[in-house]
Amino acid sequence: MLEFLDSYAWIFWLGLILLFVVIEMLTLEFTFLMIAIGSLGGLIAGVFGAPWYLQIVVAGILSLLLLLTLRPPLLRLLKRGGDPTKSNVDALLGLEGLVVDQVTSTAGQVKLANGDIWTARVSPLTENRELRRGERVLVTAIDGATAIVVPAERTSDRKEGTL
Template sequence: MDNFTTFVTFIDQWAWIGWLVLIAVFLVIEMLSLDFTFLMLSFGSVVGLVTDLIGVPVWVQVIIAAAAAALFILFLRPPLLKRLRRGEDPTKSNVDALVDLRGIALHEITQISGQVKLANGDTWTARTATPVPIPQGAPVAVSAINGATAIVRPVND
């Protein structure tokens, strides 16, 4: 039992280094992910460090740090994310910009194959989501993009 007591005393004396390491690791991961989750975990670790400096037992430090991190994730992270994304450009881009884009069927489009020329000038392989084929030359609109294939629907203008 003497070795165990020595080990617990050692952990209790040097826990502040563990908290500093956790804070640093979480901050580095946050810089790579930019999602605020690891930032909240580092804030929880700061709370754990403060409780260690006050003299709280290690097992209580861990519980308090975990609870603080959970509260930060639940209550601080959502408004920070909302504030961060407030100035984003609402314009759709990439694949999202293709949904609802109109085009013309270059070949008959079935559930298996087809080709479409979109209004932006791109030519895509295409499929229809319905069993009814779309004839060549018919106007279409993109419903979704599945890999490199446009899922299209007929448009009746």
């Protein structure tokens, strides 16, 4: 049995390398890539005549070293080019809009600059007043499906009533 392992360990290593590369292609997190490279180290140790148990030790140590040293910087490089575009609730914060239906501290509707119509409430941090139809607002928070708004400051370069 041990002679068989010594003679055909290279087939075992090739199978493991193939398996780990396929799993890596499905997960894309560099863990199985590092293990595949460690297995390649075990295969190379076998080519140079190391016994099967030493091949396993070489593969294990190499995999562990790669996981601890090479994988973290590779993940940082991969995540560095992330999409900076805001999405979901983050994309709504700071968005301007127009009051469609009078907004009070309990109810109302606004049409946001992205074209969506949202139920809205006046922010509790704002003076206690109602916002009339056509007033410009700014979204400060989202509470469930309700936009929390404050009156927007007027700017001289925009026409009244447009976004």
